[in-house]
Amino acid sequence: MQKIQSEHTEEKRPPGRDQPLRLFIGVAPDSATQRFLDATCHHVAQQGLPRDHRWISHANRHLTLTFLGDTDATHLDLIEDRLRSIAATSPICYGEIVSTHPFPKNRAKMLAAELLPNPPLARLQQKCKALMRAVGKPPERKTFRPHFTLARSQRGFAGPQPVTTAFTCRLDNLTLYRSLLTPTGSQYEVLLSLPLEGAPDSQGTSK
Template identity: 35%
Template structure:
């Protein structure tokens, strides 16, 4: 059974800048730059016939390229931080693309995504990092706003793991 999700790739030059944020936080498992992405829709573990249906259905999406804006670093997890992320501005084109994918995938009988769409790039997964250490880490890291043009989205697969890759590009869906 493949574990699938859709996402936007991060351009290599921007991934290199994000990689400069690594280090200085105990309990962080840093994600390989090749695996940086913005998840649009986590699909999960599905059988091969359903995976083929998903791949075919996504081919119906027609969008124009759009600008994606990364705006600073943050974390997920509240009192128990679980990830360091680069925040992504939820622009109209990005939110509309995610919503269209959600609608199409639900048509196949795949359950809705229970989490609210919060676009981001995961930089590190955290295990046992105290909140104060995460706050200190973020206070010393300056990451200014960066933009790139999304000209396609990707259907990725991953192995069942604790997250962070490796991810395999299964299909590419160009915009335009």
């Protein structure tokens, strides 16, 4: 399993603290999940994809919990403190990847591996969502649909048939990302990554 860093150094702190940062909170996939997603991508590619499709790199794959959007850099210390508290009290949870398909509808610009929602993952997402109020942002109102984006296409995905799967992935970290716009698309910089260290629930499992 990939090593999760518990701290980032001052050198990794984004320059220009007077400029807003485009931030989101997510979970980075572990190595077993990365291998499963690789195999899924290979299978989907056999069905034929739009010519302009672009695969998401390993470094950019993630499961989004909360999108903070443009955020004043002066809020970074507060956000990191809250994330440390959430990570310290939240148990490792698991998610079942059940289908890979155009997302969020039948014809869309994203191809994603979607997970079934479950209570532990929903609780983790709600904690991160509540953090938005601390930085003066209204919490997101859209329904939480956990997924890993695998590819993007400006023309849109319509041809691939949904690929039904049954893979349980381990979600063991809380990661703060900065989204950077580049000529080749968005790139995601990890600002902070923390292991989930809370005790399991009363049933002895967080699945």
